Amino acid sequence: GESVGLHLPTLSVQEGDNSIINCAYSNSASDYFIWYKQESGKGPQFIIDIRSNMDKRQGQRVTVLLNKTVKHLSLQIAATQPGDSAVYFCAEKIVGSQGNLIFGKGTKLSVKP
Amino acid sequence: DSGVTQTPKHLITATGQRVTLRCSPRSGDLSVYWYQQSLDQGLQFLIQYYNGEERAKGNILERFSAQQFPDLHSELNLSSLELGDSALYFCASSARQGLTEAFFGQGTRLTVV
Numbered sequence: 001g002e003s004v005g006l007h008l009p010t011l012s013v014q015e016g017d018n019s020i021i022n023c024a025y026s027n028s029a030s031d032y033f034i035w036y037k038q039e040s041g042k043g044p045q046f047i048i049d050i051r052s053n054m055d056k057r058q059g060q061r062v063t064v065l066l067n068k069t070v071k072h073l074s075l076q077i078a079a080t081q082p083g084d085s086a087v088y089f090c091a092e093k094i095v096g097s098q099g100n101l102i103f104g105k106g107t108k109l110s111v112k113p
Numbered sequence: 114d115s116g117v118t119q120t121p122k123h124l125i126t127a128t129g130q131r132v133t134l135r136c137s138p139r140s141g142d143l144s145v146y147w148y149q150q151s152l153d154q155g156l157q158f159l160i161q162y163y164n165g166e167e168r169a170k171g172n173i174l175e176r177f178s179a180q181q182f183p184d185l186h187s188e189l190n191l192s193s194l195e196l197g198d199s200a201l202y203f204c205a206s207s208a209r210q211g212l213t214e215a216f217f218g219q220g221t222r223l224t225v226v
Binding site: 034036042043044045046049089100101102103104105106 | 115117146148155156157158161169171203205214215216217218219220
């Protein structure tokens with residue numbers, strides 16, 4: 001299985017800078033992707049999603065980029081704030097599946113004031 | 114607040130015991146998913162129900178079972194508990210199957226002693 005917790009990749013950024021969190025997904029048959037944010041002691045919170053027929057989608061302060069050629073997903077957070085500190089997970093759904101999400105390892109984002 | 118309610122928030126029990134975790138999905142959501150999150154395994158999909166019927170199974174042990182009731186709430190039953198079952202158990206719901214985001218509850222932290 002995949003490791004989280006003590007073995008989480010960590011990204012440390014300065015408040016106000018832009019953050020880029022990367023994710024390599026596993027299945028070329030995945031057709032839908034979601035980024036979740038999980039704060040300590042809370043459940044994963046939906047941030048933004050993207051379908052496989054798109055390569056970019058923008059939300060409020062967040063942008064998701066999808067590169068199907070190399071099976072890579074990224075989440076860009078503009079003007080990172082202390083409240084953005086959390087663990088970020090990418091999740092994928094495989095085409096034809098009933099809809100259950102397969103989660104990546106997670107990246108811990110730490111924002112320095 | 115995601116609209117998904119899980120009870121109890123914390124549960125401490127002894128090995129060999131049986132517990133029931135409860136989930137109320139968002140109003141109108143027909144799909145319920147159960148996930149287990151532990152330090153060394155990340156977020157693992159357990160099982161999905163749609164409108165009362167089991168639709169997908171993931172890494173769910175035979176000691177575990179779930180059901181979704183006519184009012185769409187769901188229960189996850191964990192029996193013959195072992196120390197390794199200690200984890201966070203999350204319920205998520207979505208409006209339908211397929212390409213749609215799932216909203217997570219706050220989780221139940223289970224500690225087996």
